[in-house]
Amino acid sequence: MNEHFKTPLIEAKGLVRTYEVRQGMFGRATPVRAVDGIDLKVMPGETLGIVGESGSGKSTLGRMLLGIDPPQEGQALFEGKPMPKLATPEWRALRAKMQFVYQDPLAALDRRLTIAEQIGEPLAIHNLVPKPHRETRVAELMSAVGLRPDQAGRYPHELSGGQRQRAVIARALASRPKLLVCDEPVSALDVSIQAQVVNMLRDLQEKNHIAMVFISHDLKVVRNIADRVAVMYLGRIVEEASSDVIFKTPLHPYTKALVSSVPVPGKLLQGRVILQGEPPNPANRPSGCAFHPRCPLAADICRTSVPQLLSVADGRTAACHMVTRAEASVAA
Amino acid sequence: MFRFASIRLLRALITILAVITFAFVVLRLSGDPAQVMLGPDVPQESVDAFRKAWGLDQPLWIQYLSYIRAIFTGDFGVSMRDKASAMQLVIERIPATLQLTIPALFLKVVIGIPAGVYAALHRQSAIDRGVILAAIFGFTIPSFVMGLLLVLIFSITLGLLPSGGQDTWQHGILPTLTMSIGGIGILARFSRSAMIEVMGQPYIRTASAKGMKWQDVVWKHALPNAAVPIVTIVGFMVGTLIAGAVVVESIFSWPGIGRLLVVSVSNRDLAVVQCILLLVAATMVVSNLIVDLLYGFLDPRLRAQSAH
Amino acid sequence: MVKNLVELRGLKVAFDGVQVLHGIDLDIARGEAIGLVGESGCGKSVTWLAALGLLPGKATVSGSVRVDGQEILAQPRHVLEGVRGKRIAMIFQDPSSSLNPVLRVGRQITEALAIHRGLHGEAAKAEALRLLDMVGIPDARRRIELFPHEFSGGQCQRVMIAMALAGEPDLLVADEPTTALDATIQAQILDLLIALRAETGMATIFISHDLGAVSQVCERACVMYAGRIVEQGTIQALFDNPRHPYTRGLFDAIPRLDGPRERLIPIPGTVPNPRDLPEGCAFSPRCSHAAIDCRTRMPALHSTDDGRLLSCHHPVGSHPPIGVTHPAEARVLEPLS
Numbered sequence: 001m002n003e004h005f006k007t008p009l010i011e012a013k014g015l016v017r018t019y020e021v022r023q024g025m026f027g028r029a030t031p032v033r034a035v036d037g038i039d040l041k042v043m044p045g046e047t048l049g050i051v052g053e054s055g056s057g058k059s060t061l062g063r064m065l066l067g068i069d070p071p072q073e074g075q076a077l078f079e080g081k082p083m084p085k086l087a088t089p090e091w092r093a094l095r096a097k098m099q100f101v102y103q104d105p106l107a108a109l110d111r112r113l114t115i116a117e118q119i120g121e122p123l124a125i126h127n128l129v130p131k132p133h134r135e136t137r138v139a140e141l142m143s144a145v146g147l148r149p150d151q152a153g154r155y156p157h158e159l160s161g162g163q164r165q166r167a168v169i170a171r172a173l174a175s176r177p178k179l180l181v182c183d184e185p186v187s188a189l190d191v192s193i194q195a196q197v198v199n200m201l202r203d204l205q206e207k208n209h210i211a212m213v214f215i216s217h218d219l220k221v222v223r224n225i226a227d228r229v230a231v232m233y234l235g236r237i238v239e240e241a242s243s244d245v246i247f248k249t250p251l252h253p254y255t256k257a258l259v260s261s262v263p264v265p266g267k268l269l270q271g272r273v274i275l276q277g278e279p280p281n282p283a284n285r286p287s288g289c290a291f292h293p294r295c296p297l298a299a300d301i302c303r304t305s306v307p308q309l310l311s312v313a314d315g316r317t318a319a320c321h322m323v324t325r326a327e328a329s330v331a332a
Numbered sequence: 333m334f335r336f337a338s339i340r341l342l343r344a345l346i347t348i349l350a351v352i353t354f355a356f357v358v359l360r361l362s363g364d365p366a367q368v369m370l371g372p373d374v375p376q377e378s379v380d381a382f383r384k385a386w387g388l389d390q391p392l393w394i395q396y397l398s399y400i401r402a403i404f405t406g407d408f409g410v411s412m413r414d415k416a417s418a419m420q421l422v423i424e425r426i427p428a429t430l431q432l433t434i435p436a437l438f439l440k441v442v443i444g445i446p447a448g449v450y451a452a453l454h455r456q457s458a459i460d461r462g463v464i465l466a467a468i469f470g471f472t473i474p475s476f477v478m479g480l481l482l483v484l485i486f487s488i489t490l491g492l493l494p495s496g497g498q499d500t501w502q503h504g505i506l507p508t509l510t511m512s513i514g515g516i517g518i519l520a521r522f523s524r525s526a527m528i529e530v531m532g533q534p535y536i537r538t539a540s541a542k543g544m545k546w547q548d549v550v551w552k553h554a555l556p557n558a559a560v561p562i563v564t565i566v567g568f569m570v571g572t573l574i575a576g577a578v579v580v581e582s583i584f585s586w587p588g589i590g591r592l593l594v595v596s597v598s599n600r601d602l603a604v605v606q607c608i609l610l611l612v613a614a615t616m617v618v619s620n621l622i623v624d625l626l627y628g629f630l631d632p633r634l635r636a637q638s639a640h
Numbered sequence: 641m642v643k644n645l646v647e648l649r650g651l652k653v654a655f656d657g658v659q660v661l662h663g664i665d666l667d668i669a670r671g672e673a674i675g676l677v678g679e680s681g682c683g684k685s686v687t688w689l690a691a692l693g694l695l696p697g698k699a700t701v702s703g704s705v706r707v708d709g710q711e712i713l714a715q716p717r718h719v720l721e722g723v724r725g726k727r728i729a730m731i732f733q734d735p736s737s738s739l740n741p742v743l744r745v746g747r748q749i750t751e752a753l754a755i756h757r758g759l760h761g762e763a764a765k766a767e768a769l770r771l772l773d774m775v776g777i778p779d780a781r782r783r784i785e786l787f788p789h790e791f792s793g794g795q796c797q798r799v800m801i802a803m804a805l806a807g808e809p810d811l812l813v814a815d816e817p818t819t820a821l822d823a824t825i826q827a828q829i830l831d832l833l834i835a836l837r838a839e840t841g842m843a844t845i846f847i848s849h850d851l852g853a854v855s856q857v858c859e860r861a862c863v864m865y866a867g868r869i870v871e872q873g874t875i876q877a878l879f880d881n882p883r884h885p886y887t888r889g890l891f892d893a894i895p896r897l898d899g900p901r902e903r904l905i906p907i908p909g910t911v912p913n914p915r916d917l918p919e920g921c922a923f924s925p926r927c928s929h930a931a932i933d934c935r936t937r938m939p940a941l942h943s944t945d946d947g948r949l950l951s952c953h954h955p956v957g958s959h960p961p962i963g964v965t966h967p968a969e970a971r972v973l974e975p976l977s
Contacts, residue, residue: 190680190849191849191894192889192890192906193679193910194906195892195904195905195906195907196906217823219897220894220896221895223895224901224904247897248898258824259897260827261823261826262823262852264852265852265855265879265891272827274824274827274831275828278794278795278825279824
C-alpha cells in the first residue's frame with residue numbers, strides 16, 4: 001500500500017498561533033508564537049506522537065488540530081477538507097469524528113453526573129444512537145475500556161484516577177471518532193495503571209482503526225504507542241521519524257539530549273548528554289535556530305539562519321544545519 | 333508607575349462622578365423639596381417662589397450641569413433648611429462620627445484578626461469552636477437588634493451605661509460596641525479561613541522543614557501571605573468609616589453624619605444629602621486605592637499583574 | 641558509638657484513625673543514598689514527613705526515629721526544630737509552591753543560615769550567594785533579590801536545594817524532586833544531586849515513583865506497597881533479580897526506550913484503599929503468584945541469604961542469585977519468564 005496516494009485524515013499546513021503576552025508591570029504586549037509554522041499529516045489509523053517540554057507548544061498544537069484554537073496563519077484539513085470555524089454547526093458535526101482526551105480526567109468529567117450518563121452524553125448530543133439502544137451502547141463502551149458494569153452508576157469522585165481516565169476515553173469513543181487527540185492522557189497515573197491504559201488505547205485503536213495524536217513529555221510512553229514521532233521545540237518541529245528509529249538514532253541534538261535525559265532503570269548515570277540551561281521563554285526567542293544557545297554543536301550559521309525541516313532519509317526529517325550538512329556530505 | 337497611578341486615579345474620579353450623578357437623579361425624582369420643606373398647607377405662590385429661589389424650576393439637566401460646575405469651583409451648595417453651607421454642616425458632624433467609627437474599627441482589628449488567627453492555628457479546639465460560634469452570632473445579628481439588646485442589658489437592666497446622647501465618654505461605649513461586634517465576627521471568620529488556607533500551603537511545610545521555630549513560621553511566613561485577603565476586608569471597613577454609623581447613630585441619638593443623613597433625606601435637603609454621598613464615595617474610593625497599593629506591597633506576584 | 645545516622649523503628653502513621661503506614665524499619669548509614677520507590681499512596685513520602693513531624697495535626701505517629709541515637713519522635717518541639725534543616729533537610733515535589741511567594745529567595749536562604757549557622761547580614765548574604773552558585777543559579781548576585789515567581793520550576797528546585805544545603809545537613813530527603821520538571825531539567829537536577837552528594841558526603845533519601853531516576857542516584861532502594869516495605873536491597877540486586885512480585889510488576893510496567901516495542905505488562909487492579917486493606921498480603925489480590933496462604937497470612941519482612949529484605953511467601957526470580965544458582969535447586973522454584 002502506498003501511503004503517498006492516500007488522503008491524510010488530518011493535515012496541518014503552516015499552522016501558526018500567536019498569543020499576546022505582557023511582561024512585567026509596564027511592559028508592552030509582545031506577540032509570542034506558541035505554534036510557529038507546523039506541517040504534519042496523520043493517516044487514518046496511524047498514531048503520531050508529539051513530544052516536547054513545557055512551552056514547546058505541543059498542547060496548543062493539539063487544540064489547533066481539533067479547531068478549538070483557530071490558527072492565525074495556515075490551516076488544518078480534515079479528510080482533505082478545511083476545518084470549519086469554531087462553534088459552527090459544521091464544526092460541531094465534525095467534532096463527533098474527532099475527540100479530545102485531557103491529562104486531568106477529574107476536570108474533564110462533570111462531578112454531578114454518573115459516568116454512564118456522561119459516556120452516553122455524546123450519543124444524545126449527536127443523536128447517534130436511538131434512545132432505547134443507548135444503554136446497551138454505553139455498556140459496550142464501558143466494557144471496551146475495561147470498566148465493570150457495576151461502576152455505571154458511580155460518580156467521578158468515587159473512581160480511581162485510572163478508572164476516571166477510562167471513563168473519559170469511553171466517552172470520547174462514544175461517537176465512533178476517526179481521530180483521537182490525547183494530551184498527556186496517562187501522565188497523572190501510576191506506572192502500573194499507566195501500562196493498563198496505554199495497552200487499552202492500543203487495543204481500541206487497532207480494533208476500531210482510529211488515528212491518534214498522542215501528546216506527551218514521556219518519551220517511553222510515546223515510543224510504545226506511536227508509529228511516528230514529532231519532536232517540538234519552541235513551537236516548531238525539529239525532528240520527525242518513525243518511533244523505532246527516532247529514539248534509537250536521534251539526529252537532532254535536541255532529540256539526542258531528550259533521549260539521553262531519560263533515566264534507564266538499573267543503569268547508573270554515565271555518558272549522558274545533559275543540556276545546560278533552560279528552555280528559553282517563547283516570548284524571547286533566540287535568533288536563528290531557537291535551540292542554538294543550548295546546543296553543543298552550534299556554529300555561526302545556527303545563530304543567524306533558521307534551519308528548515310528537511311528530509312534527511314526516507315520518511316525522516318530534521319531541522320538542523322549540522323544534521324542536514326552531514327547528511328549532504330554523506331550523500332556526496 | 334505613572335501610567336498605573338493615572339489609570340487608577342481616572343477610574344476613581346469616574347466612580348465618584350457616577351455616584352453623585354445617581355444620587356442627583358434619584359433625589360430629584362423621589363419627592364419635591366418644596367412640599368416637604370414648606371408643609372402641605374402653604375399657598376402655591378410660596379411654593380413657586382421657593383422653587384425659583386433654589387433653581388428647582390429649571391430643567392433637570394440644567395440643574396445637573398450647574399451642580400457639577402459648582403462642585404468643580406468648590407461650591408457644594410447650601411442647605412435648604414439651615415441656609416448654611418452644606419459642606420460646612422457635613423464637616424461639623426464628621427468628628428462625632430469618627431469618635432464612634434475609629435474606636436469600632438480599632439476593636440474589629442485588634443479582636444477580630446487575632447481571634448481568627450488563633451482559631452486557625454488551634455483548629456478543632458474548644459477555642460476554635462467558640463470563635464466560630466461567636467463570629468456567626470456577631471455578624472448575623474443586625475446592628476439595630478444588637479443595639480437594642482445592649483441597651484436592654486446595660487442601660488435598662490443593669491443601669492451601667494447611658495442609652496443615648498453624646499455628653500460623656502460613657503455615652504460612646506454602647507454605640508461603639510454595637511458597631512464593632514459584627515465587624516469583629518466578619519474579620520475573625522475571614523482571618524481564620526485565610527490562615528487555614530495558608531497553613532496548608534507547601535511553603536509553610538518548607539519553612540518548618542528548614543528548622544524554623546513554630547512562632548517564626550507563623551509570623552514570618554504565614555501571616556504575610558494571609559494578609560492579602562484580610563487587608564481587603566479591613567480596607568472595606570475603612571471605606572465605611574464615614575457612612576457606617578447610620579443605624580447606630582439613629583438608635584443612640586448620636587449627632588454624627590448618619591443622623592444628619594437620615595434627617596436630610598426625610599427633609600429632601602438636597603445639597604446636604606449630595607454632600608454626604610460625595611464624601612462617602614470619596615472615602616470608599618480612597619480606601620480602595622490604598623488597598624490596591626497595599627496588595628502590590630504585600631504580594632510581589634500582584635505587582636506584576638496589576639498593569640493588565 | 642552509634643553506627644547508623646538515622647534509624648526508623650516500627651514507624652506507624654494513621655490519619656483520622658485510618659492506618660496508612662504499618663511499621664517501617666529503616667537504617668540509613670552516613671553518606672549512603674537510599675531510594676524509596678512505590679506508587680502514590682504507598683507511604684513513601686508520609687514516612688519522612690512523619691519522621692520530621694511535618695504531618696498535619698490529624699495524623700497520629702508512633703514508633704521510633706533516632707538521629708545519631710537520639711530519639712526525636714514525640715519529643716518537645718525544640719528537639720525536632722534542632723533536627724530539621726540541621727541534621728535532616730527536605731526538598732519537595734512542587735518547587736514553585738514550596739517557596740514562600742512573598743519573600744525574596746535570598747531571604748529564604750539566609751533565614752536558614754541564621755538558624756543553623758548563626759550567619760547574619762553580609763556574611764549570610766555571601767554564603768547564600770555561594771550556595772546559589774553551587775546549585776547552578778546563574779547571575780546569583782542579581783537574582784538573590786528576586787521572588788520565587790520570577791524563577792522557572794527547575795530553578796526553584798535549585799533554590800530549594802541551596803536552602804537545604806544551608807544547614808549543612810547529614811541527610812537530604814528529596815521527595816519526588818524531579819517529578820514536576822521537564823525531562824532535560826530533570827536530568828540536570830539528578831546530576832546536581834549526585835554531584836552535591838559526592839562533594840558534601842551527605843546521605844540522601846530519594847523518594848520517587850520513577851525507578852529510572854532512583855537507580856541513577858542511589859545504591860540501595862526500598863520498594864513500598866500499601867504502607868509497608870516489601871523488598872529492600874541494592875539497586876543491582878533489585879533490577880537484575882526482583883524477588884517480590886510487586887517489584888517485578890513495577891519493572892515490567894515501565895515502557896522501554898530500547899529494544900522491540902512490545903505490549904506493556906501492567907499490574908492488574910488498583911492500589912487498595914487503606915481503609916479496606918485485604919487480608920494477608922496487601923498485594924495478593926493483584927498478584928499472579930498468590931497462593932492461599934497469601935490471602936490469610938501477612939508475610940514478614942525477613943532477610944534473605946543474598947543480603948536483601950523481602951516480604952513474600954512465594955517470591956519470583958531466582959534464588960540464590962543468578963550466577964550462584966545450583967541448577968538442581970533452580971528447577972523447583974519459579975522460572976524466570
